[in-house]
Amino acid sequence: MNDTAVWGRAARALRGGGRPLVRVTLAVTVLSALAGLALTALAFVLARPSLTGMWEDLRWARSAEDPVTTNPMPVYYLTVAVAPAFLALLALAGAALQLACTEAVLARRPAGRELWRGGALRRAFAVRMLRGVLVAVTAVVSLLVCAAVSVAFSYFLGGSDPLGGGGPFDRPTSVLAMVAAAVLALRLGFALAPQSATMEGLHPLAALGRSWSLVWNRRALPRTAGVLAAAACGFTVLYLLIRELAEPVRPLVRSAVLSQLTPNPYVAQAAGTLAPVAVAVLLAAAAILPPAQALLAALHVRLAELKGTDPRHSAEGTVTACQKSG
Numbered sequence: 001m002n003d004t005a006v007w008g009r010a011a012r013a014l015r016g017g018g019r020p021l022v023r024v025t026l027a028v029t030v031l032s033a034l035a036g037l038a039l040t041a042l043a044f045v046l047a048r049p050s051l052t053g054m055w056e057d058l059r060w061a062r063s064a065e066d067p068v069t070t071n072p073m074p075v076y077y078l079t080v081a082v083a084p085a086f087l088a089l090l091a092l093a094g095a096a097l098q099l100a101c102t103e104a105v106l107a108r109r110p111a112g113r114e115l116w117r118g119g120a121l122r123r124a125f126a127v128r129m130l131r132g133v134l135v136a137v138t139a140v141v142s143l144l145v146c147a148a149v150s151v152a153f154s155y156f157l158g159g160s161d162p163l164g165g166g167g168p169f170d171r172p173t174s175v176l177a178m179v180a181a182a183v184l185a186l187r188l189g190f191a192l193a194p195q196s197a198t199m200e201g202l203h204p205l206a207a208l209g210r211s212w213s214l215v216w217n218r219r220a221l222p223r224t225a226g227v228l229a230a231a232a233c234g235f236t237v238l239y240l241l242i243r244e245l246a247e248p249v250r251p252l253v254r255s256a257v258l259s260q261l262t263p264n265p266y267v268a269q270a271a272g273t274l275a276p277v278a279v280a281v282l283l284a285a286a287a288i289l290p291p292a293q294a295l296l297a298a299l300h301v302r303l304a305e306l307k308g309t310d311p312r313h314s315a316e317g318t319v320t321a322c323q324k325s326g
Contacts, residue, residue, distance in 0.1 A: 007298075009298040014294050024100040025290055032089060042082070055264045127193045130204045139183050214307070227295045227299065228292075234288045238287055238288060246280055250275060253271050
């Protein structure tokens with residue numbers, strides 16, 4: 001397979017998209033920031049009883065000159081509860097950027113209004129959500145299988161309880177190692193599913209199957225893995241750099257919350273901690289996602305051509321029909 005053709009097609013898409021693609025990226029970034037801010041405010045409102053209780057425990061401990069004993073578990077539970085909403089927001093933003101880059105690769109102008117109104121965006125979003133659910137379920141199943149095997153070995157061969165304190169399941173690195181292989185294999189195989197849905201008009205399950213058939217072969221696997229690895233490394237480096245540069249925002253946000261919103265130090269500390277993280281995630285994603293999505297779209301076109309189909313032709317009718325139905 002000619003790698004130069006893939007890189008050249010992606011580069012032409014980014015150059016040809018030009019200002020429209022930049023406008024879509026800025027619009028998605030701003031809207032994501034506003035929606036994320038609204039979700040964060042809702043999370044703080046829901047967590048207010050727990051944060052107030054923690055603050056009252058802190059004040060009582062200080063007045064009694066006793067050690068501070070607060071229970072942050074309700075806040076952690078709430079964080080887990082609202083996490084799906086944030087993940088859905090990230091999936092929607094990623095779907096919009098992916099669709100804009102796909103349009104650019106197909107040599108069509110990535111006009112913003114068509115993106116928001118068209119059914120292609122719904123397809124891309126549905127595929128991303130389904131892919132995320134399957135990856136999460138795979139991680140849980142892998143962990144349960146590892147736990148069952150560990151308990152069986154401990155039962156038949158003797159030894160300490162692997163699920164007890166101090167065992168491998170208490171160490172995050174060990175847990176990640178248990179689920180990494182299955183999660184990475186599934187995520188890699190489904191890497192081109194959003195492109196399959198938007199370019200070929202497939203429903204979510206068919207798009208996942210199509211991506212699996214395109215990726216898992218000798219020619220496509222290393223190239224897909226290379227694109228994903230490069231995007232992950234680029235995002236990580238850029239995120240860490242921007243977060244370090246945004247650290248001065250932390251005390252400013254903390255002081256603003258204490259002086260303008262609430263004297264609760266836990267609320268102020270949480271808001272100050274989240275601010276540089278949110279800035280780094282938004283800016284790093286805005287910089288890395290467009291070229292990564294353009295590369296994946298160009299790779300999808302090339303792999304489909306090698307299998308005897310041309311998604312550029314099928315996508316024209318698909319996107320038009322989606323826009324009419326939208």
